[in-house]
Amino acid sequence: MQLSECRVVLTGASGGIGQALVEQLCDGGATVLAVGRRMAELQPLSERFGERLRLVNADLTSSAGRQMVVEATRRLEGVNVLLNAAGINRFALFEALDETQIEAMMAVNVTATLQLTRQLLPLLRSQPEALVANLGSTYGSIGYPGYATYCASKFALRGFTEALRREYADTRVRVLYIAPRATRTGMNDSAAMALNAALKSQCG
Numbered sequence: 001m002q003l004s005e006c007r008v009v010l011t012g013a014s015g016g017i018g019q020a021l022v023e024q025l026c027d028g029g030a031t032v033l034a035v036g037r038r039m040a041e042l043q044p045l046s047e048r049f050g051e052r053l054r055l056v057n058a059d060l061t062s063s064a065g066r067q068m069v070v071e072a073t074r075r076l077e078g079v080n081v082l083l084n085a086a087g088i089n090r091f092a093l094f095e096a097l098d099e100t101q102i103e104a105m106m107a108v109n110v111t112a113t114l115q116l117t118r119q120l121l122p123l124l125r126s127q128p129e130a131l132v133a134n135l136g137s138t139y140g141s142i143g144y145p146g147y148a149t150y151c152a153s154k155f156a157l158r159g160f161t162e163a164l165r166r167e168y169a170d171t172r173v174r175v176l177y178i179a180p181r182a183t184r185t186g187m188n189d190s191a192a193m194a195l196n197a198a199l200k201s202q203c204g
């Protein structure tokens with residue numbers, strides 16, 4: 001699939017990795033439906049790319065928010081890529097997390113991603129070629145102290161991706177799991193960055 005033929009729904013578009021993806025995709029000629037809540041973060045890119053970048057302000061943990069994304073996807077027509085990059089993290093020992101923080105991580109990283117993917121698959125399947133790519137993490141393969149819930153969510157996303165890839169193996173929909181290493185974005189607070197530095201993790 002050429003970038004110029006890609007019509008992409010990108011969640012997490014307002015985040016550090018998301019904004020870089022918007023830039024690369026739009027520069028390569030793709031049309032992007034960028035989903036997030038902090039629209040101000042996307043304003044400069046919106047001015048730069050005009051019609052090629054459409055914004056949807058939606059909370060993916062609510063079914064109303066996801067429905068807004070589905071409707072915007074239908075309006076765009078011909079969407080052939082879903083990039084699930086929305087995610088949250090909290091670096092803390094497991095017992096230090098409260099009920100709400102655990103629920104929120106699982107809701108954004110797992111439930112919302114699965115629900116949105118299920119809703120968009122019929123539109124993707126109607127295209128000659130399509131791709132679902134889920135942004136996981138190296139923490140989706142390594143259980144790491146300080147990241148127990150985040151690891152649980154990314155292990156779940158990796159399992160989901162593997163099963164879905166096999167389920168759609170005989171269709172025109174490809175399913176990928178992408179696992180970036182530590183990346184310097186708003187997701188990593190100063191404690192997480194200090195841990196990365198102490199471990200000599202190269203941070204992109």
Ligand SMILES: NC(=O)c1ccc[n+]([C@@H]2O[C@H](COP(=O)([O-])OP(=O)(O)OC[C@H]3O[C@@H](n4cnc5c(N)ncnc54)[C@H](OP(=O)(O)O)[C@@H]3O)[C@@H](O)[C@H]2O)c1
Pocket residue numbers: 011012013014015016017018035036037038039058059060061084085086087088089108135136137138179180181182183184185186187188
């Ligand atoms: N940074 C890293 O070291 C790293 C490493 C490996 C994998 N990852 C993964 O890469 C992806 C992007 O991470 P990032 O570093 O770019 O993080 P980030 O800068 O914190 O961005 C997170 C994105 O998720 C969106 N989001 C969170 N909750 C949402 C909700 N309820 N509804 C809609 N959107 C929501 C945010 O949108 P709003 O804030 O606008 O709501 C934002 O666009 C995540 O899946 C993350 O787990 C990151």
